Amino acid sequence: xxxxxxxxxxxxxxxxxxxxxxxxxxxxxxxxxxxxxxxxxxxxxxxxxxxxxxxxxxxxxxxxxxxxxxxxxxxxxxxxxxxxxxxxxxxxxxxxxxxxxxxxxxxxxxxxxxxxxxxxxxxxxxxxxxxxxxxxxxxxxxxxxxxxxxxxxxxxxxxxxxxxxxxxxxxxxxxxxxxxxxxxxxxxxxxxxxxxxxxxxxxxxxxxxxxxxxxxxxxxxxxxxxxxxxxxxxxxxxxxxxxxxxxxxxxxxxxxxxxxxxxxxxxxxxxxxxxxxxxxxxxxxxxxxxxxxxxxxxxxxxxxxxxxxxxxxxxxxxxxxxxxxxxxxxxxxxxxxxxxxxxxxxxx
Amino acid sequence: xxxxxxxxxxxxxxxxxxxxxxxxxxxxxxxxxxxxxxxxxxxxxxxxxxxxxxxxxxxxxxxxxxxxxxxxxxxxxxxxxxxxxxxxxxxxxxxxxxxxxxxxxxxxxxxxxxxxxxxxxxxxxxxxxxxxxxxxxxxxxxxxxxxxxxxxxxxxxxxxxxxxxxxxxxxxxxxxxxxxxxxxxxxxxxxxxxxxxxxxxxxxxxxxxxxxxxxxxxxxxxxxxxxxxxxxxxxxxxxxxxxxxxxxxxxxxxxxxxxxxxxxxxxxxxxxxxxxxxxxxxxxxxxxxxxxxxxxxxxxxxxxxxxxxxxxxxxxxxxxxxxxxxxxxxxxxxxxxxxxxxxxxxxxxxx
Amino acid sequence: xxxxxxxxxxxxxxxxxxxxxxxxxxxxxxxxxxxxxxxxxxxxxxxxxxxxxxxxxxxxxxxxxxxxxxxxxxxxxxxxxxxxxxxxxxxxxxxxxxxxxxxxxxxxxxxxxxxxxxxxxxxxxxxxxxxxxxxxxxxxxxxxxxxxxxxxxxxxxxxxxxxxxxxxxxxxxxxxxxxxxxxxxxxxxxxxxxxxxxxxxxxxxxxxxxxxxxxxxxxxxxxxxxxxxxxxxxxxxxxxxxxxxxxxxxxxxxxxxxxxxxxxxxxxxxxxxxxx
Numbered sequence: 011x012x013x014x015x016x017x018x019x020x021x022x023x024x025x026x027x028x029x030x031x032x033x034x035x036x037x038x039x040x041x042x043x044x045x046x047x048x049x050x051x052x053x054x055x056x057x058x059x060x061x062x063x064x065x066x067x068x069x070x071x072x073x074x075x076x077x078x079x080x081x082x083x084x085x086x087x088x089x090x091x092x093x094x095x096x097x098x099x100x101x102x103x104x105x106x107x108x109x110x111x112x113x114x115x116x117x118x119x120x121x122x123x124x125x126x127x128x129x130x131x132x133x134x135x136x137x138x139x140x141x142x143x144x145x146x147x148x149x150x151x152x153x154x155x156x157x158x159x160x161x162x163x164x165x166x167x168x169x170x171x172x173x174x175x176x177x178x179x180x181x182x183x184x185x186x187x188x189x190x191x192x193x194x195x196x197x198x199x200x201x202x203x204x205x206x207x208x209x210x211x212x213x214x215x216x217x218x219x220x221x222x223x224x225x226x227x228x229x230x231x232x233x234x235x236x237x238x239x240x241x242x243x244x245x246x247x248x249x250x251x252x253x254x255x256x257x258x259x260x261x262x263x264x265x266x267x268x269x270x271x272x273x274x275x276x277x278x279x280x281x282x283x284x285x286x287x288x289x290x291x292x293x294x295x296x297x298x299x300x301x302x303x304x305x306x307x308x309x310x311x312x313x314x315x316x317x318x319x320x321x322x323x324x325x326x327x328x329x330x331x332x333x334x335x336x337x338x339x340x341x342x343x344x345x346x347x348x349x350x351x352x353x354x355x356x357x358x
Numbered sequence: 359x360x361x362x363x364x365x366x367x368x369x370x371x372x373x374x375x376x377x378x379x380x381x382x383x384x385x386x387x388x389x390x391x392x393x394x395x396x397x398x399x400x401x402x403x404x405x406x407x408x409x410x411x412x413x414x415x416x417x418x419x420x421x422x423x424x425x426x427x428x429x430x431x432x433x434x435x436x437x438x439x440x441x442x443x444x445x446x447x448x449x450x451x452x453x454x455x456x457x458x459x460x461x462x463x464x465x466x467x468x469x470x471x472x473x474x475x476x477x478x479x480x481x482x483x484x485x486x487x488x489x490x491x492x493x494x495x496x497x498x499x500x501x502x503x504x505x506x507x508x509x510x511x512x513x514x515x516x517x518x519x520x521x522x523x524x525x526x527x528x529x530x531x532x533x534x535x536x537x538x539x540x541x542x543x544x545x546x547x548x549x550x551x552x553x554x555x556x557x558x559x560x561x562x563x564x565x566x567x568x569x570x571x572x573x574x575x576x577x578x579x580x581x582x583x584x585x586x587x588x589x590x591x592x593x594x595x596x597x598x599x600x601x602x603x604x605x606x607x608x609x610x611x612x613x614x615x616x617x618x619x620x621x622x623x624x625x626x627x628x629x630x631x632x633x634x635x636x637x638x639x640x641x642x643x644x645x646x647x648x649x650x651x652x653x654x655x656x657x658x659x660x661x662x663x664x665x666x667x668x669x670x671x672x673x674x675x676x677x678x679x680x681x682x683x684x685x686x687x688x689x690x691x692x693x694x695x696x697x698x699x700x701x702x703x704x705x706x707x708x709x
Numbered sequence: 710x711x712x713x714x715x716x717x718x719x720x721x722x723x724x725x726x727x728x729x730x731x732x733x734x735x736x737x738x739x740x741x742x743x744x745x746x747x748x749x750x751x752x753x754x755x756x757x758x759x760x761x762x763x764x765x766x767x768x769x770x771x772x773x774x775x776x777x778x779x780x781x782x783x784x785x786x787x788x789x790x791x792x793x794x795x796x797x798x799x800x801x802x803x804x805x806x807x808x809x810x811x812x813x814x815x816x817x818x819x820x821x822x823x824x825x826x827x828x829x830x831x832x833x834x835x836x837x838x839x840x841x842x843x844x845x846x847x848x849x850x851x852x853x854x855x856x857x858x859x860x861x862x863x864x865x866x867x868x869x870x871x872x873x874x875x876x877x878x879x880x881x882x883x884x885x886x887x888x889x890x891x892x893x894x895x896x897x898x899x900x901x902x903x904x905x906x907x908x909x910x911x912x913x914x915x916x917x918x919x920x921x922x923x924x925x926x927x928x929x930x931x932x933x934x935x936x937x938x939x940x941x942x943x944x945x946x947x948x949x950x951x952x953x954x955x956x957x958x959x960x961x962x963x964x965x966x967x968x969x970x971x972x973x974x975x976x977x978x979x980x981x982x983x984x985x
Binding site for chain 1: 525583
């Protein structure tokens, strides 16, 4: 692994294959106690067909990031920065273009399918409606396409099931319907905000499998937002770890899990309880709790909980350090040494 | 389709009475919903919890695990069945006696904020069990509250704060402190860490284990998270559709699972290692719409790669049979890890 | 309370209400006239510096009459609100705690009471028991009790469903304890809003009864009575009914606005929370 110059700027939009280029995205809210900034100038890119995970706990800003990308943040929230989708800034689009974009080129699925589905309309109606808004199809063709999509997500006998209402479906099926609706216009980007958090683990496995198949078939890029590292591990090629409104580390999935650079990423990975955890030992835990956006520590937001914190960490916010040739990076004063250690210990 | 030899001739070794703190016998809890519709939340569940141990109860939504927990404590009245706590038949207790009995058996709930009175201070919340049980000596109460703050790792300075002024993890510590206020011997942890952030979860789990050691507590740990149940428990029961699918000592159950549902659960738990995660084989089939719970016969049959196509599974309820060393499975065709994968593959092809 | 004070609208409302109440209570200090002082020569005078609201058919200063009328109107209003709340909350909470057939009976009683037209009910009761101030307070209080009971029961049921109540039961709390220590404190916000709305209804009820001549009787006069008397003599002085009318309207309106403010302040979703 080679190390880029500390604080080097990320590649510009001239670099090819950046379908989505988010630059200095910031989300802030005016509250009675002052301005709170839950998402603090984050930048990242997504290539066509790439599956990126956005992993974080409460207060990390991950869900607000997703909402900001779709311009779903309303006053008193404010969004700054640029969100370039194939060169055009989503944050500057007018009403009609935005409506065309949402559900068309960019689609979103949510944690709670019941709130995304209209309880008084049949499933069929909603899927078909979604199709007709974004594609120029007649009623019959739209219905056929809907049936095809529902089959794709694993619903048997779609023409009959289309006449059912959302409450007649289980949570997993509703989620799969939502995937079908989201994919109906073959979006180039799918944003999935905690799509399986509310589901049982067995249903989750099925839904993720379905999602993977749908996006691979269509070549859609995915931003998967989750707090579950295991889910991200199985689904994403690259993972971005967020903490207190910043992306603290970005790496290719395998590398992140083997050699996390940022102390938070490292601690988070260690504290995950999976089936192979050593029962006799104490579970590795991170002391303290994630900070509230309204009460951020000075310097590096993670320093109060970091076992390696130095004096500089208390006062100076770390700049992103590029790692290797791609987009991998980590924001930590100790990043350089940690990367060097990893190289020394024989990482590929 | 292969199955393993069933050790049904050797009955499970019964637990000596002194060792058994909680004995649940044929617990049933049905709810009436509207005209003649019955939800069989808990449908004949029996198990024994030994003193000083942690008994894990794992299941997904609709499995009835929270209902089991609450019915054991008689927070809901069971439809039938008995719960014997430390030799006392809870069903036979009069209301006042039951209230006093509650000193020994407590519960920590899933949502830390919903389970505390938001208008009270932390100190008042933790003191409330003592007040409810008739303790009048405010010095004694204060001293105990102070001690509990220390035990669960909360700063004394937080005594006058309100729940909305602290974090989820801290609030759950309050819930734990409250549960310990009356010095119970048995504590049910009902999804106690499920609502917490991952990094905070480990703190609370460590705390719970430490408290168990120091205070000699017996736990029942209810969760949908198989990995955490494995970490915490000495014995585990897997619940599906209100019935026990498989139960046994932790090691045996996790190393040699037999019930197809247990295999499905274990196969579905995400592993935080991309390479291993992608190498896993699927042991599931898609849910059958609307038919997920089969009331005649094995509850799991409609989703089971083996049982979907077999009459015996669909019509006859499997009884718990021994697999050796206290390990019981309710299945007509218990499976090993290899055979279930093969069966699942075959079932997928057939679809 | 602090959240309420932070809202400018609420502060204005509270100040105005406070003004109305204080002037009514301190009536003797606010005016040199006596409410019953007859001055035959000064009948139906229009408003002036000497008589802010003008005079009535017996030359009595209307401003004074309105102030003293406020004492009665607000007195009856307050008393009946208290009665309505005590009776209604006890009724509603009892139903919520007991469920089963006690709940059914209590609620059917409430429903039947609510089915009878209010004014009719009031008329019958006044006819039967007379219209003394105390009677009026009790009658109006009882009129408002059934709706209060319904709403109190709702509020209590909401709290009883929550997990902290279950936690209290799990710790050995008796039903009474749960009610007093857990449910009541958490229903206070909703009950406060209810009380405010009840006060508005009470004042309106009393004014209506007095307006049809069945409420406060002369020589005592509440705002409703004054309105009635003014209405009878509207051709002789337009001003006569206007001021009592305005005051009644203001009082009810301010109370309703206050209830709105309380409602928004006490709504938990009003809490701003920034979560990712």
